[in-house]
Amino acid sequence: CDPCRASQSTSGPNSFSVRSHTCGELRSTHVGEVVTLCGWIQYQRHGIFVILRDFSGLTQVIIPEESRTELKAFCDVPVESVIKVTGKVRHRPPGQENLNMPTGEIEVCAESMEMLNSCQKLPFEIKDFVTKTESLRMQYRYLDLRSSQMQHNLRLRSRVVMKIRDYLCNTHGFVDVETPTLFKRTPGGAKEFLVPSRDPGRFYSLPQSPQQFKQLLMVAGIDRYFQIARCYRDESSKPDRQPEFTQVDIEMSFVDQAGIQALIEGLVQRMWPEEKGSVSTPFPSMTYEEAMRDFGVDKPDTRFGMKLVNVTEVFDGTDVLFLRDAHRRAGGCVQAICVVNGAKHLKNKDLESINHLALDHFQQEISVVVVKTDGTWKSPLSKMLPESVKQSVHQLTKAQPGDLLILAAGQQDVVRPLLGKLRLHCANLLEEKGVAVRDPTAFHFLWVVDFPLFLPKEEEPGELESAHHPFTAPHPEDADRLFSEPHMVRSQHFDLVLNGCEIGGGSIRIHDASVQKFVLEKVLKEDSSLLSHLLEALASGAPPHGGIALGLDRLLSIIVGASSIRDVIAFPKSFRGHDLMSGAPGFVPKDELRPYHIDVKWPTAGDGTKQ
Amino acid sequence: CDPCRASQSTSGPNSFSVRSHTCGELRSTHVGEVVTLCGWIQYQRHGIFVILRDFSGLTQVIIPEESRTELKAFCDVPVESVIKVTGKVRHRPPGQENLNMPTGEIEVCAESMEMLNSCQKLPFEIKDFVTKTESLRMQYRYLDLRSSQMQHNLRLRSRVVMKIRDYLCNTHGFVDVETPTLFKRTPGGAKEFLVPSRDPGRFYSLPQSPQQFKQLLMVAGIDRYFQIARCYRDESSKPDRQPEFTQVDIEMSFVDQAGIQALIEGLVQRMWPEEKGSVSTPFPSMTYEEAMRDFGVDKPDTRFGMKLVNVTEVFDGTDVLFLRDAHRRAGGCVQAICVVNGAKHLKNKDLESINHLALDHFQQEISVVVVKTDGTWKSPLSKMLPESVKQSVHQLTKAQPGDLLILAAGQQDVVRPLLGKLRLHCANLLEEKGVAVRDPTAFHFLWVVDFPLFLPKEEEPGELESAHHPFTAPHPEDADRLFSEPHMVRSQHFDLVLNGCEIGGGSIRIHDASVQKFVLEKVLKEDSSLLSHLLEALASGAPPHGGIALGLDRLLSIIVGASSIRDVIAFPKSFRGHDLMSGAPGFVPKDELRPYHIDVKWPTAGDGTKQ
Structure with a gap:
C-alpha cells in the first residue's frame, strides 16, 4: 500500500x-x-x-x-x-x-x-560543537551516540570487526567458536567477578579471557580458533578500565611464534581503515631487554627518539659520589635522556613537574641539566664535574645547546622505568607547547619479544610468578634452564605495541603435560589439582600450539584518536564501573537473593572493606 | 630453516x-x-x-x-x-x-x-562408532570434540554465523554493536543471574537479552543494529536449557512487520547450508488464532496434517452428556484429531500412553475411538451414539477404516493444547513403528502472527501480563482498544517457527513514551520508574522501530539434526548447569567473597531453599 x-x-x-x-x-x-x-x-x-x-x-x-x-x-x-x-x-x-x-x-x-x-525534551543539544560533561554524556548515552563522532566510531568498529572475521574465517580457515563466560574460578583469579549459583556456596566466575578454552580447543583438534570474545576484569581501582571488554582471541595448532606474528601482520593490514594510510609489514621487532634498555618500558612509543643512554662509566672517576658509586653497586647505573630543545621550551614549572614525577612515583632524585646556548651546564652538578666528563656526556647523548639532559643514578630496574616515564612526560610537555614530537597521523607497530618467563613476586621477591600466565612456553634456547635456573629463562611470549600502547599479547603455549605440571608445582608452587582438567588434556594428545589476544577496544581507540576506550564502546561504564544511564549496579531485594543462598554483609563503621 | x-x-x-x-x-x-x-x-x-x-x-x-x-x-x-x-x-x-x-x-x-x-591416556576411544555416556562426553569434552560429528557441527556453526554477518553487515547496512552484559536487574527479572559488585548491596545482573539496549540504539540513530549476542537465563529447573545461550539479535528503524519478515527470509536463505537443499520464500504465515485452532499450539509442526477438527455441533442433540453439554458452557467445545492408520499401527500400550498423557498433563479424560475395517467404532461411546453422528464425525475428520479418532470435550483453552500435544505424541508413536509421518529431510518454516498483546496472569487471572514483553506495540487495528479493553488487543509480535520449534520472535516496539507509560503503569501495574531511562529515551525523538531475535543454538541443532542444543555448543553445561570438565560452579573461600560484601547463607535442615 x-x-x-x-x-x-x-x-x-x-x-x-x-x-x-x-x-x-x-x-x-x-x-x-x-x-x-x-x-x-x-x-x-x-x-x-x-x-x-x-x-x-x-x-x-x-x-x-x-x-x-x-x-x-x-x-x-x-x-x-x-x-x-x-x-x-x-x-x-x-x-x-x-x-x-x-x-x-x-x-x-x-x-x-x-x-x-515528537521530541518532548532534551538535556543537551545534539550538535557536534556543543560540549557536554562526561557524566551527562553517559547518563544520556542514547543522545550522545547521535553525534557524528560517535556514529563514526561505532560504524568503523563494526566494519573493522567484519574485516577481521573475513580475514580469519574466510581467508585462513579459522573457526569462530563461542566459549562459556560462566566458568570456574581460576586459582588466584582475584580479579574475576563471581556469579552465585542455586547450589549453596558454589559460584561461577566470569573469566578474564578464554585462555583455558582456546587451549582445550586445540587439544580438541579444532586446529584454528578465533573469537571476538567478551572478557571480564574486576579492577575497580584502575582508571579507564571497563569491567567488560572485548578481545580478538586467536589460537592455532602446529605454528611457531613467527607464524602467529605473520598472521597478525596480515590481519592488521586487512582491517586497517583505508583513510588512515597503509600499514607496512613485517613490523619491527625488539627484545624485551632492548626495549627496557633504550626506552625504559616494555611497550616503547617508537614515534620519537629521546632514548635512554647509559652514561655510567663516564662518572667513574668523578667526585660526585652518587654518580660515581652507582655502578659500583650490583645492578647500579647512571642513565640519561636528552630532551632535544628542552631547555628552549620547558619552563621552571615544567622542570618542577619532572622532578615531582620522579619523586612521587619512584622516590628517586634526578638531575636536570640545562645545556645553555654556549654549551655550558646550568645545574648544581656543573661545578663538581670536570669539562671532559660533560663533553663525554654530550657525546654519548648527542646533546646540543638548548637541550635538556635528565640524569638518574641508581638501580637499573628503577632508573630505566623512571627515565622511560620521564621520556613520555617530556614529550607530552613539549607537545603542549606546540613542539612537534610525535606525528599524530603516524602508527608505529612494534613486536616486543623474548620476555622473561617468570618474575620475582612483588611481595616475596624470593618466589617467582608468571610474567604473563602459567601456560607460556619457555624459549627453546632456554628450555633446559627451566629446571635449574627458572628465573633466567626467557619465554615465547611476545607483545604487539602500537604507539606505545600494548594492544596484544601472544605466546607459544606449553603442550607437554609434565612441563606444565613442573611449572605449576615446582616453580609457581601452586595447587595443580585446580587445573587437573588442563593437565589431563595435555596428556591426551595435545598438539603444539600458540595464540594471541588483541585488545579490540584499545586498538580502535588509537585508530580513531579517542582519548578513552569509552569512545569506541556503545554503552561503557563510568570510571567507578557504574552505568549512569540505568543506575547499574543496583540494589536487590533480600528475597531475590534467597535462591542464590547469599546475604549482603553490610560494612560497619570503620570496616576497611568499604570503598 | x-x-x-x-x-x-x-x-x-x-x-x-x-x-x-x-x-x-x-x-x-x-x-x-x-x-x-x-x-x-x-x-x-x-x-x-x-x-x-x-x-x-x-x-x-x-x-x-x-x-x-x-x-x-x-x-x-x-x-x-x-x-x-x-x-x-x-x-x-x-x-x-x-x-x-x-x-x-x-x-x-x-x-x-x-x-x-605422546598420548598418555584416554578415557575412551576417539572413534565415531564408540558410544559414550553423556557425562563422559561432557567431562572429556576436548576429546569428544575430536569426533567427526562435533567437528562438523562446530565448523558449520562458524560458517553459518559468518554468512549471517555478511548478509546483515555487508549486504544490508547493519551495524554490529556490542552491548553490555553487566547491567541492571529488570523489574521482575526473576531469571537473571546476579553479579555482586564492590559497592555493598549493589549487584549487576546478566541480561536475558539486549532488548533495552537495542531499542536505545534505535533512539541513538544507529538505524540498523545486529549482534550475535550472548544471553543468560537462570532456569535451572528446565531440561536442555543452557544458562548461557546465543541469539542473533536484530533491530531496525523505519520498518514494519513485513519488512522484518522479508529481511529474515533473505537471511535464512543466505545462511542455509547448501547440502540441506534450498529454502523457498516467503515463508507461509498463520495467525495465532489459526495456529491454536488447527494445531492446538502456537508453534505448529506443519510437516504433517492431523489437524484439530471442531466437532462440537455434531453432538448437540446426542445423549452423551459430556459431549452434548460441552458447547453449552461458555468456551466449551468438542474437538477431534484423526490419526491416519492409527488403528492399524498403535497397540494397547500406545493407547494407554495417549490416555495417560491427557490425564497427567491436562487432568482431562479423552475418548479414543478405533475405526474398524468395516467403518464401525470400537469405543465405549459406540453404542450411545446414533450412526448419523458417527457419520458426521467421519465426514468432518475425514476418518477412514483403520484410523484412530481422539475426541476431547471441555474448555477450548484446555482442549486445544491437549489435542495439540496428543497430535505430536501420536506422530512420534507412529514414527517409532516405522510409519513415515514427517519427512526427516524437510524444513518447514512458518510465521505465526497476531499474538495477543496481554495474557491473564497465571496466579491472578484478573490481572494482565505481557504475552511477550512490555515493549511490544499493539496491532494498529486494535490500537484504540488498548485503553478500553486491553485484554482484547492483538500485538505486532510474530514468531518464526521451524518444524514445530520456535526459533525466533520479533515485534514492532512501542515508540511513543505515553503509550509505553500507559502499558507499564495502567495495564501491567508496574513501577515505571525502574524503566525511567527508557521512557526518557522514547520522549527524546525515538524513531518507529522493530526487531527480532533468533535462537542460534536451537536453529543450528535443527539444521544438523541434533537431539540437544548441547551438540552445537563447544562447552555446554550439563542439565543441572554444571561444567563437568572443570567442576564449575565451584566453592569460593570466604575471604574471596569479602570484597563483594556477601556471605553464603547455608541452608539448614528442612530449609526449602535447598535444591
Missing part, C-alpha cells in the same frame, strides 16, 4: 524500509525522483525549510508555497522530532547550493509529511 | 603453519610432491602403515623399508599421539586404493617423522 515500496532497494541501508533513501545520499542525479526520507529535524529556517538528519547526513526539505498552510506546522515542531517526508528531488535555485554539504546541490520539495514521534 | 616454509600457502588452513598440507587434502594430483603433515595417529597397520588424522580427514603414511629401523618406533606409539611427518606423495600400489577414503588413492612415503606429543 506504500507507493514507495515498489521502487525499493533490495540491498543497502534502505532495503525493507519505509524510506526510499537515506538523508545523506541524494545528489543532483536524483533530481526528478519522488523519494521518501525519514529522520530527525536538525533545525528549520525561515519557516519554509526543514533540515532532516539521519546517520548518513542531512537533507534540506522545502515546504512549497502551495502546501504551506497544510504542512506549515512542521516548521514549529521541536528539533530532534522524527518525521517522514515524501517529495520530489529538485535542484536548489542557482546561488543557493551549499558546497560544504554532500547533498547541498539538491532539496526535497515536500508533498506529504508525517510526524512519527 | 624449515624447508617446507618456502613452498607455503598464503591462504587457507595451511598458511603460517609448520605443515604444508592437511591430512584430508592430498590427491593423486599431488603425487611426487614432498609434503609435511601434522596430526594424530588414528591407528597403525602391519607395523609399516601409520594412519594420520586431523580435522580434515585421514592420510596413510607408509614407513619405507630402508628407514624401517630408524622410524619403526612410530608404529608402536600410542594412538592419539601427535606427530609430524615429511615425505613424498606417491600412488598406492594397484589394487590397494581405498575408494571410501578421499585420500585413498595416495600414500605419503615417510622421509622423516617427529614425535610432537
Whole structure:
C-alpha cells in the first residue's frame, strides 16, 4: 500500500524500509525522483525549510508555497522530532547550493509529511560543537551516540570487526567458536567477578579471557580458533578500565611464534581503515631487554627518539659520589635522556613537574641539566664535574645547546622505568607547547619479544610468578634452564605495541603435560589439582600450539584518536564501573537473593572493606 | 630453516603453519610432491602403515623399508599421539586404493617423522562408532570434540554465523554493536543471574537479552543494529536449557512487520547450508488464532496434517452428556484429531500412553475411538451414539477404516493444547513403528502472527501480563482498544517457527513514551520508574522501530539434526548447569567473597531453599 515500496532497494541501508533513501545520499542525479526520507529535524529556517538528519547526513526539505498552510506546522515542531517526508528531488535555485554539504546541490520539495514521534525534551543539544560533561554524556548515552563522532566510531568498529572475521574465517580457515563466560574460578583469579549459583556456596566466575578454552580447543583438534570474545576484569581501582571488554582471541595448532606474528601482520593490514594510510609489514621487532634498555618500558612509543643512554662509566672517576658509586653497586647505573630543545621550551614549572614525577612515583632524585646556548651546564652538578666528563656526556647523548639532559643514578630496574616515564612526560610537555614530537597521523607497530618467563613476586621477591600466565612456553634456547635456573629463562611470549600502547599479547603455549605440571608445582608452587582438567588434556594428545589476544577496544581507540576506550564502546561504564544511564549496579531485594543462598554483609563503621 | 616454509600457502588452513598440507587434502594430483603433515595417529597397520588424522580427514603414511629401523618406533606409539611427518606423495600400489577414503588413492612415503606429543591416556576411544555416556562426553569434552560429528557441527556453526554477518553487515547496512552484559536487574527479572559488585548491596545482573539496549540504539540513530549476542537465563529447573545461550539479535528503524519478515527470509536463505537443499520464500504465515485452532499450539509442526477438527455441533442433540453439554458452557467445545492408520499401527500400550498423557498433563479424560475395517467404532461411546453422528464425525475428520479418532470435550483453552500435544505424541508413536509421518529431510518454516498483546496472569487471572514483553506495540487495528479493553488487543509480535520449534520472535516496539507509560503503569501495574531511562529515551525523538531475535543454538541443532542444543555448543553445561570438565560452579573461600560484601547463607535442615 506504500507507493514507495515498489521502487525499493533490495540491498543497502534502505532495503525493507519505509524510506526510499537515506538523508545523506541524494545528489543532483536524483533530481526528478519522488523519494521518501525519514529522520530527525536538525533545525528549520525561515519557516519554509526543514533540515532532516539521519546517520548518513542531512537533507534540506522545502515546504512549497502551495502546501504551506497544510504542512506549515512542521516548521514549529521541536528539533530532534522524527518525521517522514515524501517529495520530489529538485535542484536548489542557482546561488543557493551549499558546497560544504554532500547533498547541498539538491532539496526535497515536500508533498506529504508525517510526524512519527515528537521530541518532548532534551538535556543537551545534539550538535557536534556543543560540549557536554562526561557524566551527562553517559547518563544520556542514547543522545550522545547521535553525534557524528560517535556514529563514526561505532560504524568503523563494526566494519573493522567484519574485516577481521573475513580475514580469519574466510581467508585462513579459522573457526569462530563461542566459549562459556560462566566458568570456574581460576586459582588466584582475584580479579574475576563471581556469579552465585542455586547450589549453596558454589559460584561461577566470569573469566578474564578464554585462555583455558582456546587451549582445550586445540587439544580438541579444532586446529584454528578465533573469537571476538567478551572478557571480564574486576579492577575497580584502575582508571579507564571497563569491567567488560572485548578481545580478538586467536589460537592455532602446529605454528611457531613467527607464524602467529605473520598472521597478525596480515590481519592488521586487512582491517586497517583505508583513510588512515597503509600499514607496512613485517613490523619491527625488539627484545624485551632492548626495549627496557633504550626506552625504559616494555611497550616503547617508537614515534620519537629521546632514548635512554647509559652514561655510567663516564662518572667513574668523578667526585660526585652518587654518580660515581652507582655502578659500583650490583645492578647500579647512571642513565640519561636528552630532551632535544628542552631547555628552549620547558619552563621552571615544567622542570618542577619532572622532578615531582620522579619523586612521587619512584622516590628517586634526578638531575636536570640545562645545556645553555654556549654549551655550558646550568645545574648544581656543573661545578663538581670536570669539562671532559660533560663533553663525554654530550657525546654519548648527542646533546646540543638548548637541550635538556635528565640524569638518574641508581638501580637499573628503577632508573630505566623512571627515565622511560620521564621520556613520555617530556614529550607530552613539549607537545603542549606546540613542539612537534610525535606525528599524530603516524602508527608505529612494534613486536616486543623474548620476555622473561617468570618474575620475582612483588611481595616475596624470593618466589617467582608468571610474567604473563602459567601456560607460556619457555624459549627453546632456554628450555633446559627451566629446571635449574627458572628465573633466567626467557619465554615465547611476545607483545604487539602500537604507539606505545600494548594492544596484544601472544605466546607459544606449553603442550607437554609434565612441563606444565613442573611449572605449576615446582616453580609457581601452586595447587595443580585446580587445573587437573588442563593437565589431563595435555596428556591426551595435545598438539603444539600458540595464540594471541588483541585488545579490540584499545586498538580502535588509537585508530580513531579517542582519548578513552569509552569512545569506541556503545554503552561503557563510568570510571567507578557504574552505568549512569540505568543506575547499574543496583540494589536487590533480600528475597531475590534467597535462591542464590547469599546475604549482603553490610560494612560497619570503620570496616576497611568499604570503598 | 624449515624447508617446507618456502613452498607455503598464503591462504587457507595451511598458511603460517609448520605443515604444508592437511591430512584430508592430498590427491593423486599431488603425487611426487614432498609434503609435511601434522596430526594424530588414528591407528597403525602391519607395523609399516601409520594412519594420520586431523580435522580434515585421514592420510596413510607408509614407513619405507630402508628407514624401517630408524622410524619403526612410530608404529608402536600410542594412538592419539601427535606427530609430524615429511615425505613424498606417491600412488598406492594397484589394487590397494581405498575408494571410501578421499585420500585413498595416495600414500605419503615417510622421509622423516617427529614425535610432537605422546598420548598418555584416554578415557575412551576417539572413534565415531564408540558410544559414550553423556557425562563422559561432557567431562572429556576436548576429546569428544575430536569426533567427526562435533567437528562438523562446530565448523558449520562458524560458517553459518559468518554468512549471517555478511548478509546483515555487508549486504544490508547493519551495524554490529556490542552491548553490555553487566547491567541492571529488570523489574521482575526473576531469571537473571546476579553479579555482586564492590559497592555493598549493589549487584549487576546478566541480561536475558539486549532488548533495552537495542531499542536505545534505535533512539541513538544507529538505524540498523545486529549482534550475535550472548544471553543468560537462570532456569535451572528446565531440561536442555543452557544458562548461557546465543541469539542473533536484530533491530531496525523505519520498518514494519513485513519488512522484518522479508529481511529474515533473505537471511535464512543466505545462511542455509547448501547440502540441506534450498529454502523457498516467503515463508507461509498463520495467525495465532489459526495456529491454536488447527494445531492446538502456537508453534505448529506443519510437516504433517492431523489437524484439530471442531466437532462440537455434531453432538448437540446426542445423549452423551459430556459431549452434548460441552458447547453449552461458555468456551466449551468438542474437538477431534484423526490419526491416519492409527488403528492399524498403535497397540494397547500406545493407547494407554495417549490416555495417560491427557490425564497427567491436562487432568482431562479423552475418548479414543478405533475405526474398524468395516467403518464401525470400537469405543465405549459406540453404542450411545446414533450412526448419523458417527457419520458426521467421519465426514468432518475425514476418518477412514483403520484410523484412530481422539475426541476431547471441555474448555477450548484446555482442549486445544491437549489435542495439540496428543497430535505430536501420536506422530512420534507412529514414527517409532516405522510409519513415515514427517519427512526427516524437510524444513518447514512458518510465521505465526497476531499474538495477543496481554495474557491473564497465571496466579491472578484478573490481572494482565505481557504475552511477550512490555515493549511490544499493539496491532494498529486494535490500537484504540488498548485503553478500553486491553485484554482484547492483538500485538505486532510474530514468531518464526521451524518444524514445530520456535526459533525466533520479533515485534514492532512501542515508540511513543505515553503509550509505553500507559502499558507499564495502567495495564501491567508496574513501577515505571525502574524503566525511567527508557521512557526518557522514547520522549527524546525515538524513531518507529522493530526487531527480532533468533535462537542460534536451537536453529543450528535443527539444521544438523541434533537431539540437544548441547551438540552445537563447544562447552555446554550439563542439565543441572554444571561444567563437568572443570567442576564449575565451584566453592569460593570466604575471604574471596569479602570484597563483594556477601556471605553464603547455608541452608539448614528442612530449609526449602535447598535444591
